[in-house]
Structure formats: structure tokens, C-alpha cells
Amino acid sequence: MPSRDDDARRDRERLDRWDVLRDEAHRLLKQTRKQEASIRSLERALEQERARTDELQAEVERMRASRLWRRARRATLPPAREPPATPAESPRDVVQRWLLLESDDPAVVLAIDPEHSRRADVLSMWATTALQLDVERQVAFGLPPALVPSPVPAAFAGVRRARTRVFYALGATDGALRWLVPSQQEGWTTIVDLDERTALGPQERYLALHADVVVTGSEEAAARLASTLGRRVGVAPNDAVAYASLHADEKPPSRVLLGDA
Amino acid sequence: MKPRILFAYRYGNVGGPVTVLMNRFQTFSREFDLHVMFINDFGAVAAFPPGVARAVPSFADQVRLMRELAPDYVVVLDSGFLTAWDEAGSLGRLVIEVHTTTANLEFVTKLSPAQRIDLVVTVSDSLKRTLVERGVETIAPVRVVHNCLTEEWFGPPPATAPRADPLLLWIGRFEEHKRWWRFAEICEGIGAGFTPLVVGSTVDSREDTATFAARLFDESRAYRALWLPHVRHDLMPRVFAATAASRGALVLTTRNEGFPMNVAEATMMGCPVIAPAVGPLPEMLPADALYEDDDWAAAHKLVARVLEDPSFGPALASRAREIVEPLVRPERALADYEQALSDAL
Numbered sequence: 001m002p003s004r005d006d007d008a009r010r011d012r013e014r015l016d017r018w019d020v021l022r023d024e025a026h027r028l029l030k031q032t033r034k035q036e037a038s039i040r041s042l043e044r045a046l047e048q049e050r051a052r053t054d055e056l057q058a059e060v061e062r063m064r065a066s067r068l069w070r071r072a073r074r075a076t077l078p079p080a081r082e083p084p085a086t087p088a089e090s091p092r093d094v095v096q097r098w099l100l101l102e103s104d105d106p107a108v109v110l111a112i113d114p115e116h117s118r119r120a121d122v123l124s125m126w127a128t129t130a131l132q133l134d135v136e137r138q139v140a141f142g143l144p145p146a147l148v149p150s151p152v153p154a155a156f157a158g159v160r161r162a163r164t165r166v167f168y169a170l171g172a173t174d175g176a177l178r179w180l181v182p183s184q185q186e187g188w189t190t191i192v193d194l195d196e197r198t199a200l201g202p203q204e205r206y207l208a209l210h211a212d213v214v215v216t217g218s219e220e221a222a223a224r225l226a227s228t229l230g231r232r233v234g235v236a237p238n239d240a241v242a243y244a245s246l247h248a249d250e251k252p253p254s255r256v257l258l259g260d261a
Numbered sequence: 262m263k264p265r266i267l268f269a270y271r272y273g274n275v276g277g278p279v280t281v282l283m284n285r286f287q288t289f290s291r292e293f294d295l296h297v298m299f300i301n302d303f304g305a306v307a308a309f310p311p312g313v314a315r316a317v318p319s320f321a322d323q324v325r326l327m328r329e330l331a332p333d334y335v336v337v338l339d340s341g342f343l344t345a346w347d348e349a350g351s352l353g354r355l356v357i358e359v360h361t362t363t364a365n366l367e368f369v370t371k372l373s374p375a376q377r378i379d380l381v382v383t384v385s386d387s388l389k390r391t392l393v394e395r396g397v398e399t400i401a402p403v404r405v406v407h408n409c410l411t412e413e414w415f416g417p418p419p420a421t422a423p424r425a426d427p428l429l430l431w432i433g434r435f436e437e438h439k440r441w442w443r444f445a446e447i448c449e450g451i452g453a454g455f456t457p458l459v460v461g462s463t464v465d466s467r468e469d470t471a472t473f474a475a476r477l478f479d480e481s482r483a484y485r486a487l488w489l490p491h492v493r494h495d496l497m498p499r500v501f502a503a504t505a506a507s508r509g510a511l512v513l514t515t516r517n518e519g520f521p522m523n524v525a526e527a528t529m530m531g532c533p534v535i536a537p538a539v540g541p542l543p544e545m546l547p548a549d550a551l552y553e554d555d556d557w558a559a560a561h562k563l564v565a566r567v568l569e570d571p572s573f574g575p576a577l578a579s580r581a582r583e584i585v586e587p588l589v590r591p592e593r594a595l596a597d598y599e600q601a602l603s604d605a606l
Contacts, residue, residue, distance in 0.1 A: 026376065
């Protein structure tokens, strides 16, 4: 009959054997992974060589065709040149640019879609209001494009030294939907500017219910919107609205809930 | 000298497993020299004290950092990094932490039995059962360490502005498994006399965001919804406290969860939670707070009861706290982690 010592010895042996086998299996797995990586690398190199051969073959064919064509036309034509592609600004660049705004210390930072057709109107409004801002020097623009996932809240928090930070939503753009409320949490004043000719859809309704200030293009549209939304709606652009936007007395529910930043 | 742990996670954005690491940091630092690496940084590196977290986008940088730190434990959260660990010389012990419950959980079935894994840690008993069913225990022992909260969550809730109507809170991304539209259906069924409050999300697609906004802010709705696409983490206690003070509740419509932090946080702020009986939720909430998965009539009934009966919500919150509070204490997470390491290794 096996003794308790025998059992313990067998357990120890089994554990030792398990460790040895597992280490061996792991060593073989690493070797297999390395070989797989070498095979993948060779396959990539082979693919590149094939592509290069195809390109060269195509180039030879093009040169032959071109020679034949030139011979036929007895003319030489300069090769057409593609204009160099403008590199798109990366999300990181946009955020970086935002953070650099601190050093310029602008009076107002407007988060607004740079491509928006009414951007010039808004610029002009901020230049001609009682604030008398020098648009070139004192107003900075930029709404980072939709970033997934995103460092935008950090960018909102980063722009600290501007005297006034305004998130100006021109209609219900995707950027406005995502970033109006997050900007509020970092102390930005939020304004939504609704086009008087556009019907009030669910997205406009959302922005209008959460922004600090709602403005539109005419007295008539403002009265209509105010009755639908149950809140004050100003008319943009004019001095009163610019001031009202900076000293909003009516807090939207998102600010009431989270408190003022 | 304290043992050194290197936590490795793919996505450096605050939320999910990153919040788990942030919550552990203070307590775990007492016993371990903690380091964190992410493949991409979307703000998570800055959430840790300087020098603790790093972004290492390239394979070569990951290998270099592992060699440089020579950790006693390399802890991979969910998937990735195994080849880098091997390339770095398989230094220390390898721990895999499983947090995900989505389709990404498939990675566990692809783990090779030949891969040297010393321990698998997961966050709930239900997730452990799933891992055992998928054969993970034949590769390494599986232990449960619940997610923890920081000390601030154990204090009194912050004061909030009084409200005329209760808030029904829903939190999450507009992902398929979260089923936000079920929450919309519940709200539409109740109709009026409350405010739906949705927190999330800034990272979903343009189409999903537009569909969500169109549904919640349609002019035919009798309620006026609130939508906060992003809330700073330090402001979240206000959201839960305001919901609790308004006699509302957090409503979950999810298909599954690992160990939902929002349930733990809401409970600690006195906010009742209504949830489906899936995943770890029966481990965290009293039976009265649960409805059978896919039984939307029962979900509606429970939510309506919270709104109609002023004593029901606070009673649920109080019983949930008795369950959740001991689970999410940071010192318990540390003790469980140390025990798991010691048992398995």
C-alpha cells in the first residue's frame, strides 16, 4: 500500500513534470511564432517584389506605347505632373494648435466648424459688436473634427487663458452635437445659432435645450422658436446678443445638473 | 523592495479598464511598484502621476519597456502584448485580466495552451464561469478580483439642485449590446412626469449619434430629455446624486457586463439601479431590482414603480449598498489580488 510520503513524492514529480513540459511547450510556441513571423515577412517581401515587377512591366509597356505615339505624332510632350497633395491636418495637430492658443491669449476662442458657409458672418459679428474684437489677433477658431476616441475634452480644458471661450454651434453639425455639453463642463459659454429657414428638427431641439444661449436670424424666427422651446431666443448678429452670450442669465439644465465649471 | 507590476492595455482612454487601474492605483501602490503601458494614449497617461503610465505604440517600444522595467508581474488587460512579452524574454510572471464581455472575449478561446500564462484574473463570478466554460482553467488558474472604487465614493453624496421631476438615468455608448433603444421604449411607454437623462457618448458613429438624437428629441415626446455626451469623471457623483435626490433611478438595458462600474458608483451615491438579471448584476443588486432579460414589460413595470412609489427606490438603493460596498472597497481588491497571486504562483 503506497504511503503518504509516496503520494507526496508523486505529486511533486507531477508538478515538476508539469513545469518542465509547460516551459518546453512555451519554448516551442515562441519558436513557432518566430518562424511564422519569418514566413509572413518573406511573403510580404515576395508580394512587394511581385508588385514592383508588375510596375516595371507596366512602365516598359507605357514607354513603348509613348515612343510609338511620339513617333507617330512626331512630337514630344512633357509628362503631366500631379499637383502635390496637401496633407490633411491630423486630429493631434488640431489639438496641438488649440493648446498653443494659450500663448496668443486671444480674447475669444470660438469652436466653430472652419468649413461652415456662415463662418464669415459670425466673424463679422464678433468684430462689430461692442466687444470690438480684432478678428485677426483676438479671435481664434477651430473645431477639431470628429475624433474617435477623442482628446477633445482635454483640449477644451487646455485653453485656459483666453478671456472668453465660446463654443459657437452653427446649426446641428456632428461636432456641435458631440462637443457642446463637454465644452460647458470646462467653462465655455455655449451658443447655438439656428438657421431661421431650417425647420427645428430633433438635433436642433437638443442643442437649443442644452446651450447657454440660443440665437437665430430674425425677430420673427426668434419669437417662434422661443414659443416652441419655452426659453429666450436672441437675434444674431447684434451687440445685445454678444453681450447676452457672455453673461447668460438663464442656465440650461445641463449646467444646473453639473454645476458651473 | 516592492514587487513591480506592469499593467498593459491597448486603449489609453479614460473609462472601462483604465478607470479600474486608476481606482486601484492609490491602494495597490502601497504594496506594489505600479507601471502602466498603453498602445495608444487618448488622455489616460495624464490621468496617472508622472512616470507611471506610458504610451508605447510600437512593438519594439513595448519590448524595450518590458526589458527596462523587468517587472515581477506583467498583467495584460484583455488581449495583446503576448508576443512582445515573449520577445522581451518572458520576464516575470504573466497574468491575463479579463474585463471584456463583448465579442472581444473571443480572444480567450484563441489562447494557446502552450502559451505560458501563470494566472487569469477576472472581475465577477459570472465572468469566471464563462471563462471556465471556455476552457481557460486548463491553461491557468482563474481567480476573481472585483473592481474597486476610490475612497471619495464612500463619502456622502454631493449636494445637488432640487428638481421638480425624477431623472431616469441611462449611461453608455450606443453599442448594440447596450440596447439604448430599449431605454427609449421604456421612456416612451411612461410618457411624461420625468426627465430621461442620458450620459454618453462622444465616440459613436455619426449615424448612431444622429439616430439617438432623433429618437430622444423628437417633437412628439411628452418629456424633455437631457443628453450629456461626455461627463468628466469627477462630476459623475453629481449625476448619480441628482438622480437619487430626484427619486429617479439608473436604468440598465444591457445584454451583458463584466463588473459595471456605473452600478457600483450609482449605488454608493444612493441611486437605485434597475437592471436585467444578466452577467454579474444578480451578484450586485437585490432581486427586487432585477427583471428577466428581454422581459421589457417587467422592466417598464419596475421603472414605473420607482417613479410612483417614493419608498421603493430608496429601499432598493439601501439593499444594493449592503451588497456592493464590501465588494468595491479598494483594500479588499488589494487583498484579493495578493491572495490570487500567492495562491496561483
